[in-house]
Amino acid sequence: IHTRPDPGREQRKGAPEVILGATKETTQIISMAHGLLAGTGRAIISRLRPESVLPLQTEFQAYTVRTLAAARAMAIYRPDYIRKQTGGHIGVISAGTSDIPVAEEAGLIAEEMGCRITTIYDVGVAGLHRLFGPLRELLTQEVDVIIVAAGMDGALPSVIAGLVPVPVIGLPTSIGYGLGGNGVAALLSMLQTCAPGLSVVNIDNGVGAGITAALIANRVAQAREHQSR
Amino acid sequence: IHTRPDPGREQRKGAPEVILGATKETTQIISMAHGLLAGTGRAIISRLRPESVLPLQTEFQAYTVRTLAAARAMAIYRPDYIRKQTGGHIGVISAGTSDIPVAEEAGLIAEEMGCRITTIYDVGVAGLHRLFGPLRELLTQEVDVIIVAAGMDGALPSVIAGLVPVPVIGLPTSIGYGLGGNGVAALLSMLQTCAPGLSVVNIDNGVGAGITAALIANRVAQAREHQSR
Amino acid sequence: IHTRPDPGREQRKGAPEVILGATKETTQIISMAHGLLAGTGRAIISRLRPESVLPLQTEFQAYTVRTLAAARAMAIYRPDYIRKQTGGHIGVISAGTSDIPVAEEAGLIAEEMGCRITTIYDVGVAGLHRLFGPLRELLTQEVDVIIVAAGMDGALPSVIAGLVPVPVIGLPTSIGYGLGGNGVAALLSMLQTCAPGLSVVNIDNGVGAGITAALIANRVAQAREHQSR
Amino acid sequence: IHTRPDPGREQRKGAPEVILGATKETTQIISMAHGLLAGTGRAIISRLRPESVLPLQTEFQAYTVRTLAAARAMAIYRPDYIRKQTGGHIGVISAGTSDIPVAEEAGLIAEEMGCRITTIYDVGVAGLHRLFGPLRELLTQEVDVIIVAAGMDGALPSVIAGLVPVPVIGLPTSIGYGLGGNGVAALLSMLQTCAPGLSVVNIDNGVGAGITAALIANRVAQAREHQSR
Amino acid sequence: IHTRPDPGREQRKGAPEVILGATKETTQIISMAHGLLAGTGRAIISRLRPESVLPLQTEFQAYTVRTLAAARAMAIYRPDYIRKQTGGHIGVISAGTSDIPVAEEAGLIAEEMGCRITTIYDVGVAGLHRLFGPLRELLTQEVDVIIVAAGMDGALPSVIAGLVPVPVIGLPTSIGYGLGGNGVAALLSMLQTCAPGLSVVNIDNGVGAGITAALIANRVAQAREHQSR
Amino acid sequence: IHTRPDPGREQRKGAPEVILGATKETTQIISMAHGLLAGTGRAIISRLRPESVLPLQTEFQAYTVRTLAAARAMAIYRPDYIRKQTGGHIGVISAGTSDIPVAEEAGLIAEEMGCRITTIYDVGVAGLHRLFGPLRELLTQEVDVIIVAAGMDGALPSVIAGLVPVPVIGLPTSIGYGLGGNGVAALLSMLQTCAPGLSVVNIDNGVGAGITAALIANRVAQAREHQSR
Amino acid sequence: IHTRPDPGREQRKGAPEVILGATKETTQIISMAHGLLAGTGRAIISRLRPESVLPLQTEFQAYTVRTLAAARAMAIYRPDYIRKQTGGHIGVISAGTSDIPVAEEAGLIAEEMGCRITTIYDVGVAGLHRLFGPLRELLTQEVDVIIVAAGMDGALPSVIAGLVPVPVIGLPTSIGYGLGGNGVAALLSMLQTCAPGLSVVNIDNGVGAGITAALIANRVAQAREHQSR
Amino acid sequence: IHTRPDPGREQRKGAPEVILGATKETTQIISMAHGLLAGTGRAIISRLRPESVLPLQTEFQAYTVRTLAAARAMAIYRPDYIRKQTGGHIGVISAGTSDIPVAEEAGLIAEEMGCRITTIYDVGVAGLHRLFGPLRELLTQEVDVIIVAAGMDGALPSVIAGLVPVPVIGLPTSIGYGLGGNGVAALLSMLQTCAPGLSVVNIDNGVGAGITAALIANRVAQAREHQSR
Ligand SMILES: Nc1ncnc2c1ncn2[C@@H]1O[C@H](COP(=O)(O)O)[C@@H](O)[C@H]1O
Ligand SMILES: Nc1ncnc2c1ncn2[C@@H]1O[C@H](COP(=O)(O)O)[C@@H](O)[C@H]1O
Ligand SMILES: Nc1ncnc2c1ncn2[C@@H]1O[C@H](COP(=O)(O)O)[C@@H](O)[C@H]1O
Ligand SMILES: Nc1ncnc2c1ncn2[C@@H]1O[C@H](COP(=O)(O)O)[C@@H](O)[C@H]1O
Ligand SMILES: [Mg+2]
Ligand SMILES: [Mg+2]
Ligand SMILES: [Mg+2]
Ligand SMILES: [Mg+2]
Ligand SMILES: [Mg+2]
Ligand SMILES: [Mg+2]
Ligand SMILES: [Mg+2]
Ligand SMILES: [Mg+2]
Structure with missing residues (x-):
């Protein structure tokens, strides 16, 4: 089954693509995250189920991983990724x-x-x-x-x-x-x-x-x- | 058609019967009001339609009529009726x-x-x-x-x-x-x-x-x- | 994450703060209960999940604990706490x-x-x-x-x-x-x-x-x- | 436009066909009533609008007309119609x-x-x-x-x-x-x-x-x- | 906690009291069934959860037990109970x-x-x-x-x-x-x-x-x- | 106020544009109908209010007008318009x-x-x-x-x-x-x-x-x- | 009956008070508009009923009145009122x-x-x-x-x-x-x-x-x- | 309990009977599938629960089994079954x-x-x-x-x-x-x-x-x- 990610969203909209973790298998999240990391240097996952946290941290050891327990969310960055500061x-x-x-x-x-x-x-x-x-x-x-x-x-x-x-x-x-x-x-x-x-x-x-x-x-x-x- | 008014409500509940004017003919309101005036000395009508106000005021000229336009309501008292003050x-x-x-x-x-x-x-x-x-x-x-x-x-x-x-x-x-x-x-x-x-x-x-x-x-x-x- | 309990509620409203147990971790309940006990001498927990009952009873051994199984609720008092009787x-x-x-x-x-x-x-x-x-x-x-x-x-x-x-x-x-x-x-x-x-x-x-x-x-x-x- | 009345309902179901007056023109009611009178000797109309009452009474002068104001309903019988008494x-x-x-x-x-x-x-x-x-x-x-x-x-x-x-x-x-x-x-x-x-x-x-x-x-x-x- | 069963319902209404099994503990069902058996000679339980079936069958071995799997229901009779046949x-x-x-x-x-x-x-x-x-x-x-x-x-x-x-x-x-x-x-x-x-x-x-x-x-x-x- | 009719719909979709008469003024309907007649040779109006029928018939006397009372609808054709027969x-x-x-x-x-x-x-x-x-x-x-x-x-x-x-x-x-x-x-x-x-x-x-x-x-x-x- | 207009809203919020015309008598709108004109130099009325338009235009002849038929709205300005241009x-x-x-x-x-x-x-x-x-x-x-x-x-x-x-x-x-x-x-x-x-x-x-x-x-x-x- | 399958549906409607797997026991599905296979040479099951997949594949080893994981569906064919191609x-x-x-x-x-x-x-x-x-x-x-x-x-x-x-x-x-x-x-x-x-x-x-x-x-x-x- 062929999916069509939207790598241009960040460019076009000024807003990143976000992976909705709640309804996805951990393997599916990992694969989508790799795709986004390759494309934009960052993958954001929302509504992460508890059982997905550890596998993701393990998978992306070579990356910078920011886990926000309270927000049930995770952001993964390519080591060289620099998050912009807009001043907003x-x-x-x-x-x-x-x-x-x-x-x-x-x-x-x-x-x-x-x-x-x-x-x-x-x-x-x-x-x-x-x-x-x-x-x-x-x-x-x-x-x-x-x-x-x-x-x-x-x-x-x-x-x-x-x-x-x-x-x-x-x-x-x-x-x-x-x-x-x-x-x-x-x-x-x-x-x-x-x-x-x-x-x-x-x-x-x-x-x-x-x-x-x-x-x-x-x-x-x-x-x-x-x-x- | 025989109806069963509840004259004992005021006694039993400490709350007066109220005639809901919105869905009643003026003549029906007048007849119910006479019933309540005879029983308790007072008739209260809520949600009075504008066209009922004058006929009611005319009908009950011999009574004390309190019309509250803003509340779309009317209270009619027998001349000798004295409203109690509870202190509440x-x-x-x-x-x-x-x-x-x-x-x-x-x-x-x-x-x-x-x-x-x-x-x-x-x-x-x-x-x-x-x-x-x-x-x-x-x-x-x-x-x-x-x-x-x-x-x-x-x-x-x-x-x-x-x-x-x-x-x-x-x-x-x-x-x-x-x-x-x-x-x-x-x-x-x-x-x-x-x-x-x-x-x-x-x-x-x-x-x-x-x-x-x-x-x-x-x-x-x-x-x-x-x-x- | 900084929360803002409302210790003044009992004073201001005449009604105690109540901890809703259903959606909270036992540790969170314990910490909030300690806060209320320190402030007002009493902590009330409603909708307690079964698994929280024992840990709470253990934690608050030094206190007076009133468990109401039927109400799925618990009240914990500082030993010196005296519940007022209002006469209501x-x-x-x-x-x-x-x-x-x-x-x-x-x-x-x-x-x-x-x-x-x-x-x-x-x-x-x-x-x-x-x-x-x-x-x-x-x-x-x-x-x-x-x-x-x-x-x-x-x-x-x-x-x-x-x-x-x-x-x-x-x-x-x-x-x-x-x-x-x-x-x-x-x-x-x-x-x-x-x-x-x-x-x-x-x-x-x-x-x-x-x-x-x-x-x-x-x-x-x-x-x-x-x-x- | 061709409609298909259900004259056999009374026979089949033991319940009469009833004309819902609320959403029909008076002329339509009259025509349907004639149809039912011809078939079963009786026409029942429910939810009659006030403006339909007089025309119907006029139209069916030669019939027995039972008008129930309180029920907003009318029953019209062929002069020879005898309503059965079931004992229910x-x-x-x-x-x-x-x-x-x-x-x-x-x-x-x-x-x-x-x-x-x-x-x-x-x-x-x-x-x-x-x-x-x-x-x-x-x-x-x-x-x-x-x-x-x-x-x-x-x-x-x-x-x-x-x-x-x-x-x-x-x-x-x-x-x-x-x-x-x-x-x-x-x-x-x-x-x-x-x-x-x-x-x-x-x-x-x-x-x-x-x-x-x-x-x-x-x-x-x-x-x-x-x-x- | 004091409950008020309605033993007179069968007499008054011609319809038996039925125990809704879905929301009750097995022990609660057993106790209520004993009550009904004592009163009317029969206990009917609807929406029985699977886990309640065996304990009930065991408890009421001395009784006649009719289990209707498809209806998720059970009827228990005192040995001397004779179900009437109404002819309906x-x-x-x-x-x-x-x-x-x-x-x-x-x-x-x-x-x-x-x-x-x-x-x-x-x-x-x-x-x-x-x-x-x-x-x-x-x-x-x-x-x-x-x-x-x-x-x-x-x-x-x-x-x-x-x-x-x-x-x-x-x-x-x-x-x-x-x-x-x-x-x-x-x-x-x-x-x-x-x-x-x-x-x-x-x-x-x-x-x-x-x-x-x-x-x-x-x-x-x-x-x-x-x-x- | 500038509107953007969709003259190409018939071509693109094989379905005509339909003017919803219920929420439009008669003059607005007339103007839109002229537009469609000019473009495609036909104007269809649905949910026509009774008061719009005569003015439309008058306005489009020179055209072929098909009024379907039962459907509350009207179709207006340019005299030379020939409705295709698809065989469906x-x-x-x-x-x-x-x-x-x-x-x-x-x-x-x-x-x-x-x-x-x-x-x-x-x-x-x-x-x-x-x-x-x-x-x-x-x-x-x-x-x-x-x-x-x-x-x-x-x-x-x-x-x-x-x-x-x-x-x-x-x-x-x-x-x-x-x-x-x-x-x-x-x-x-x-x-x-x-x-x-x-x-x-x-x-x-x-x-x-x-x-x-x-x-x-x-x-x-x-x-x-x-x-x- | 005493009402409490909010003249400070424009100052506090950067947004004007707007009179909802749909549910108000024309006289009530006029009185509220005078209040706002006195306070801020401008009155805006939305959802104006057709019958209110002329009376308002007559009442405020000495003012600048901007009527937007399509928006069912009206803005009235004190002659000296200058609407700011923010550049947004x-x-x-x-x-x-x-x-x-x-x-x-x-x-x-x-x-x-x-x-x-x-x-x-x-x-x-x-x-x-x-x-x-x-x-x-x-x-x-x-x-x-x-x-x-x-x-x-x-x-x-x-x-x-x-x-x-x-x-x-x-x-x-x-x-x-x-x-x-x-x-x-x-x-x-x-x-x-x-x-x-x-x-x-x-x-x-x-x-x-x-x-x-x-x-x-x-x-x-x-x-x-x-x-x- | 006697059920009435609809083997003639395919003939009558041109659409196959489909077994809704979600609410049925695996044994029930197997029995219904055998019925359909006997009748039409094919059984289609939709909304198959994961735990039913293997038992079905085992049961129907002698048949051609098409499992569509993504659709949570399965089609089972008699070995001699030939699916028609309509050209749609x-x-x-x-x-x-x-x-x-x-x-x-x-x-x-x-x-x-x-x-x-x-x-x-x-x-x-x-x-x-x-x-x-x-x-x-x-x-x-x-x-x-x-x-x-x-x-x-x-x-x-x-x-x-x-x-x-x-x-x-x-x-x-x-x-x-x-x-x-x-x-x-x-x-x-x-x-x-x-x-x-x-x-x-x-x-x-x-x-x-x-x-x-x-x-x-x-x-x-x-x-x-x-x-x-
Ligand atoms: N927590 C969330 N709430 C709302 N939308 C989300 C959330 N997380 C991701 N999304 C968006 O939901 C969409 C998911 O679409 P898809 O994964 O193709 O089914 C994407 O456009 C995401 O940007
Ligand atoms: N405005 C009102 N809102 C709610 N209940 C009302 C109001 N006015 C009268 N009633 C009550 O509505 C009931 C009317 O019942 P009835 O007139 O018998 O259909 C009476 O018990 C009244 O006390
Ligand atoms: N009776 C109707 N029911 C549903 N849609 C309609 C009906 N009559 C016209 N339309 C469509 O409704 C749309 C009207 O859009 P507009 O006039 O631009 O607000 C057009 O696309 C019409 O084809
Ligand atoms: N996924 C589905 N969604 C909707 N209907 C279905 C689905 N799968 C099977 N059915 C139909 O649902 C009906 C099931 O009825 P029954 O099994 O007699 O309770 C059959 O007519 C099936 O063709
Ligand atoms: Mg997507
Ligand atoms: Mg009453
Ligand atoms: Mg709080
Ligand atoms: Mg019919
Ligand atoms: Mg009870
Ligand atoms: Mg349009
Ligand atoms: Mg206000
Ligand atoms: Mg079926």
Whole structure:
């Protein structure tokens, strides 16, 4: 069976191809990773199942391997690979502790696209007072865009989008049970936001949130770049 | 066709029977209102259609008629009827201006059950700074329970339930369009709340929220009563 | 990764922080429990997985550990911890035997918030005659609020709310299969109740029902307190 | 355009063809009614729009016309038509006043199929005490099957199916707003019933409930018939 | 924890209590079965998990044990128990082979309620010619009611209800994948039937279909009984 | 505002552009029709609102106008336009009389694509005996594909696909109320078909069914053509 | 009834307050518009009902009134108001002609936030060849972000996000009927996109898409600004 | 338990009976396969569980066994069985690599029905440039119908149906997570297609897509056959 990888994506889109590990055999991941390493010098794998971690680390001993347990992700680089720094700066906020893995996945992708990440975790609306200090500090550091990961009621992205002057990406997570559980209420609440400037990606789509945020931040950074030159 | 009104409800439940005007002919409302006036001295009609208002006012000229346009509701009293004051105190908060009619409906029922109402309207999460001052004042006045009406994202009840030490009744309103519109996202988000002490009623059910809140406040007030005696 | 516990919740809300055991590693639970024990003298864990019970009992040998198998919950106290008794009194009713675990969870939380609990279990509408006697007795004992746990048709809370003069909290449980299964029909039926004074929490949310009921009962009890002083 | 009426249905099924008036032009109804009158001596029209009533009464002046306003239905008989009496007996119960039209539609069809109808209306679970007396009386009269029409929470059919020794047909009605509104919660709650012996038809399907109940009652009556001969 | 079994159900409803085995521990089933055996001389268990079969057979060696593998069910009788024969006759039809277990469950319950069962299996609409012969024979044998189990498209019950003069109970099964899978399309299609005299129970509810059919058949049989006397 | 009509569609796809009349102003339809007439010599309008019919007939007096009331559609031809006859033959079957307009829409489009249409209307599963004769005749006439329009239970397409050796296009119609109403149950039942060789289009999409069927029939006809040459 | 407008939003968020005209009386709109004109010198009204247009134009004769029929929107400026030009550049693409009003609404808001808009309309995937030329030109002009409005299948935003190196905002429109109609399929398809860098707003939320895009473009433009200084 | 296989299906429909392996015991599959081999000389099993493969290969050693791992399918032939070649030609396209198993299942069935298959895999809309070359080549080879398998956004079938002059069968696959996941968005997007000539089967129904496509292709081929004779 013949597949058609998209080596030109990074060039064309400014966003890397990502291997979705959850639904692939370890051998399939290894083969796809070799392909990407040959083509672009880097392979990123998301939603890695625990049993794939060791075989991948073993296979790619000769490479630089960055394993992010919390994000269930891995990045493998050719020894000579140098990750670019674009100067883009992204805030990543999570409502609860259970939202952190998805938030981390978003952060990882954005970092791999050259952005700097500042995180504020576990500041959900059940105790909103925890949010204001760190958020003020974040804005002082001039982030270009903020990702807000939240499950359950999904209220935090609306609260933040009501306060900050930068675009906010709502990242619903599959946290919560009962009616509207698994992130459905969170996603719907974000789609129904009464705050301006909030767009969303699908439930648990940290990769999508990270790419979108990085495309925004990198475009801003590029403009800044030109300026400093 | 023989119907079976429930004149004993007020006695049994401490909550009045309410005539749902929306799906009834004016003549049917008039006949039911006469029945309730004869039985309990008062008739409350909710979701009154505009065309029913004048005929009702004409029919009940000899009575005291209280028309609440904003709540689309009417209360009719026998001239000798004296509404009891229980001493219960309820806060009614709305997220937007569009949520006010449903909030007013809730308030009206609670007032008819003898409670005092304090309202804070139009303090949604798109501009949360508008909330804190009035909320602090409300808590100073020792309300026994707070109703929070919100449509769209339905985020406000969670924010408030995270802050106050009294039970909160989430009252979703049918505001909002698109996926999760007509109050669905609001209701789901409230059901998924990450804040403690929030229970909900169905979308636009101001009557239900008002009765629940009044049952709570009246029980507290009754205990206070005993005390002061 | 830095988390932000909310030690002030008990103070601010009158409701304890509860650790949701179902989605956490035993080590994570232990660490969070130590944090709460240090802060407030008590740690409550809900939805404990069987494999976590023994390790927790071993870890907290020096503490008082209360394990409620039926509620899949555990409360750990510092030896010097004294649970307050507020004087609030809550009725907890279940429709079937399968609803008991969720009902017990609600009862446990309410007890930890200082309330007294009286339970009536397995009195569903398939044999309604079993209900009336125990319910009459419950009302004689002057409960301040009643929680009714029901899955499948979810009819019992409406039946009870039609009969009693106190607020009722509907607690749908994830019992039932086919269309409307897993508690969906039960929740919707409660939201659509034709009985006055019923508010609801989400499916299986015993913790939410318990906190809401206890906030109500404790406020009433507090008013009674003042009285007796 | 050529249509294929099913004149043999009454013979084959023991149930009459019924013209659904709601979606047809008055002229179309008249033409179809003439067809059925010619074939079977009777035409039944359900969900008649108000504007069709007078033209139909005028058109069929030479016939016996039975107009049931409450059921929004009409039966037209050839002057020589004699409606058979099967001896079947059906109880028809409604939870609220708003459920009466659909209950009446069910009753009408069952009557046209030769059954005797006994009704109990407006005895919903919000005041269950209203139910017991009339229900006991109904059972004394030896009904063969009971139809229970209910909207909103749909709890009444389960309550009744838990009490009576005859088959119960749940007939959900499109009453109720918000989530689970328009009869959805009622239908789901009936499908999830914890009471034995309850089967259901779709929301507002009075015709279906009536035919099913009459098929049952007529089969019982036929067996009784044989006996008395 | 105190439960309230309903020993009077068989007396009151003419339908036995059934133990749902799927969600219970074997020890719990054994204890409940002993209770029912003591009370009524018989215990019926549905949805028995494989691992419970042997322990139950061992425990009840001194009893008559009827194990129906295909129905995943078991009936245990006190040695002196004599199952009544009511004379009711029920047809049970399945569309595919995968629907047979649920059809068998329905048949078992009906048999335990004293009815005679005649089955026609695997005659779905994908090859409708297989249906007509057996169906004609069934009608010759004068069944009082027909249960039709079908998953996937759920078309068979409508086809049969269009042909036979007895009430039909639609029994949707959780067969089928994709949109409308797990019996949802089957149930909805039955609710939307264009054929007269079809009522339904929930997906996979063989017990409910069996009880409803037996209540109908037994009432007819009882009338026949009286006749022959 | 600049729009981009697709004049090449007929050439590229072998299917004409169709103007959806329901959501367009009459003037907009007229302008688009002139465009298509200029380009291809023909304009087809579907879902024409009644108020647009006369103005269109007036505007295009100099043209050949074909108005199909039942299909709510119109075809306008340049006087010199000659509709090709491909030799494709399509059967169009409807379950009820209410499905006829959508069936006619499908037939019209197929005719405009050069096919011959043979219709069988009102042969739903509530009286299946009406189907067999006409269907046998249809197969004798060698249709290349059959469209089956059905609402409510949507059972007919599965029944037919189980019988015929040609591809069947299921065309669900928005007939039916209650759960699964407006064609939803019909569509789901068709998607879940247990019969081989049935593919579907969306509810009420007569245009889509007609184009698909005509693409199939025309390809067969083209092969036949080549043969006869 | 006291409302709390949010005059500081423009300052705080960089996005103007917008009056949703659809659900407001003309007098209410006029009063709110006066408020905003007094505060910020400009009032923007979206989803204006036709009957409100003339009264508003009359009321604000002394002001500059910009009416955008296609977008059903209006902007009113104090005579001295000067709309800032930020230098941000946004592409707005629509799939069909029916999507244009929502696309125009998005464009209007972005223009009011100081951005330049370039539109490509009616280039849906039914004839994809129409897209490539205009899209290439758009990219040459260096847009900072692209909004893609699409109803029905919602496929166009994914196609475009696969091709361009800038962030794409998916704007589903309520076009389409049947299952997944009213924009639901379009929204879900965008949420499920396999293309990188696509975030979405709710169905028909042109205002939300416009604000999000403008926040992005303005941040880029601001960086460019600094550069050119 | 007596089942009724449909040996005449192949004769009647031109489509083979297929054993759905997923829900059957290996012994059951073996017995059914023997039945089909005896009747038609061939047995096809779809959705074979891994543990059934070896036992089947062992059991049918004396037969020709074709195992298609990627399609999770197996075809067993009597040694003397000769698969007919109809001359029908079908294109099978997949959007991603994850859609390949379902695409292969469709291809297998079509091959077993005598068609020739040409595949293009992994050409999704995230990188549309990969599609055009292979698609042009496919059209040159004169396929009679194209199956397009796609999960997630389901956009590819619409894109292709906009380009090609043959009927397209949309085959949604259960790929994708979050809202609209498991193929739901893909199916809905295909049902909502704005491209002409696209019909669909249910999610993951490769068998259904294969049979439909083969029925079309074989009918065309048959006409061609006649021609060449
Ligand atoms: N965690 C993730 N969430 C969403 N998309 C992903 C994720 N990981 C990889 N992808 C994308 O999913 C697509 C997988 O397609 P395929 O592997 O061809 O079936 C690629 O375009 C990846 O960029
Ligand atoms: N706005 C409202 N929302 C919910 N319930 C209401 C409202 N107004 C009246 N009701 C209740 O709805 C029920 C109406 O039942 P019925 O009139 O018998 O159909 C009564 O129990 C009323 O107390
Ligand atoms: N009744 C109909 N059902 C489905 N599609 C239609 C119908 N009538 C026209 N169309 C198609 O819908 C599309 C209309 O797109 P537009 O007018 O650009 O918004 C065109 O491609 C038409 O061919
Ligand atoms: N993968 C598949 N998807 C859809 N239908 C299938 C599949 N495999 C077999 N079938 C059909 O499903 C039906 C199985 O019915 P039964 O085995 O009687 O329950 C048969 O008609 C098969 O032709
Ligand atoms: Mg936390
Ligand atoms: Mg406001
Ligand atoms: Mg019980
Ligand atoms: Mg009533
Ligand atoms: Mg079979
Ligand atoms: Mg008909
Ligand atoms: Mg167009
Ligand atoms: Mg790929």
